[in-house]
Amino acid sequence: MISKSLYFSAVMALACSLGFSQDKKQQDIKSIKSMCGCYEVKFNFTETFQYPKDSLTYKPSETKHESALEWVELLEDTPNKIVMQHLLIVSDDMIIKHWRQDWLYENTDLYSFDKGTSWKYKKLDKKAVKGQWTQKVFQVDDSPRYEGSSTWVHVDGENYWSNVADAPLPRREQTKRNDYNVLKRRNIHEITATGWNHEQDNAKLIRDESGKDVLLAEEKGMDIYTKVPDIKCIAGQKWWKENSALWKNVRDKWQTLFDRHQDLNLEAKVDRKALYSLLFDLKPNATKAETDAIINKFVK
Numbered sequence: 001m002i003s004k005s006l007y008f009s010a011v012m013a014l015a016c017s018l019g020f021s022q023d024k025k026q027q028d029i030k031s032i033k034s035m036c037g038c039y040e041v042k043f044n045f046t047e048t049f050q051y052p053k054d055s056l057t058y059k060p061s062e063t064k065h066e067s068a069l070e071w072v073e074l075l076e077d078t079p080n081k082i083v084m085q086h087l088l089i090v091s092d093d094m095i096i097k098h099w100r101q102d103w104l105y106e107n108t109d110l111y112s113f114d115k116g117t118s119w120k121y122k123k124l125d126k127k128a129v130k131g132q133w134t135q136k137v138f139q140v141d142d143s144p145r146y147e148g149s150s151t152w153v154h155v156d157g158e159n160y161w162s163n164v165a166d167a168p169l170p171r172r173e174q175t176k177r178n179d180y181n182v183l184k185r186r187n188i189h190e191i192t193a194t195g196w197n198h199e200q201d202n203a204k205l206i207r208d209e210s211g212k213d214v215l216l217a218e219e220k221g222m223d224i225y226t227k228v229p230d231i232k233c234i235a236g237q238k239w240w241k242e243n244s245a246l247w248k249n250v251r252d253k254w255q256t257l258f259d260r261h262q263d264l265n266l267e268a269k270v271d272r273k274a275l276y277s278l279l280f281d282l283k284p285n286a287t288k289a290e291t292d293a294i295i296n297k298f299v300k
Helices: 004-033 230-258 275-280 288-298
Strands: 037-050 064-078 081-091 094-105 109-115 118-123 133-138 144-150 153-155 158-167 182-192 195-207 213-227
Touching: 004 081, 004 094, 004 153, 037 230, 064 230, 081 230, 094 230, 109 144, 109 158, 133 158, 144 158, 230 288, 275 288
Parallel strands: none
Antiparallel strands: 037 064, 037 213, 064 081, 081 094, 094 133, 109 118, 133 144, 153 158, 158 182, 182 195, 195 213
């Protein structure tokens, strides 16, 4: 029979453990939500190493340095799910819906990019994702891009989340490169004193039908988000208020597809048009029936 002192010690240890877990989770949430707001962003990419069979004809991607003003809108804020929409502000009259990131706590449902326009559904083990956050990244039309589950790290003054996930070609390369078909991304989201950094160490892969990968090249990416007053992004905030209902309908439709827990295969184009093009052409008051019908055309 267990003694009262041992029982009390065990209870106290469990309580301390649960308390630490909750404190850690609150740190995680604070870090994730700190990526919201108005930012001046510098996008930097350069190809670092090449491994082509024919080095004489290989053309590496040009080094890229671009800047932008970006508003990150907090769409959902619950204990286990945080949703953030990125908006590029070209001018007061030109706002571009950019990527979206969802953060889910101890999530077990994952869509892993395969190749082309196909994603494989994976069921993760509950024990494997304990204390972890899944980052789900979506394209401008809210279709999937890449997803991964990892632990936020808060130690020695550092504050970051790191993960490796397969992804389609980035938009900056889709119209320029056809010599590889998978980008294996090592993403690091680090919170800084002035905002946050999105650091990437990427591998450009050629994946064949059997799933075998050949490494073609590697690249380094560093996107630096510097926080500025929210008033600078007022145009993005206004645009989102006018268009949020439309894009909620789009997100809701995709969620019904994800909830099937099946592999997802999409058409690249329908009637020679990409999905984002058809959705971007819609008026803010378009109905859910309209957005559902468009997305259905792209689901195989």
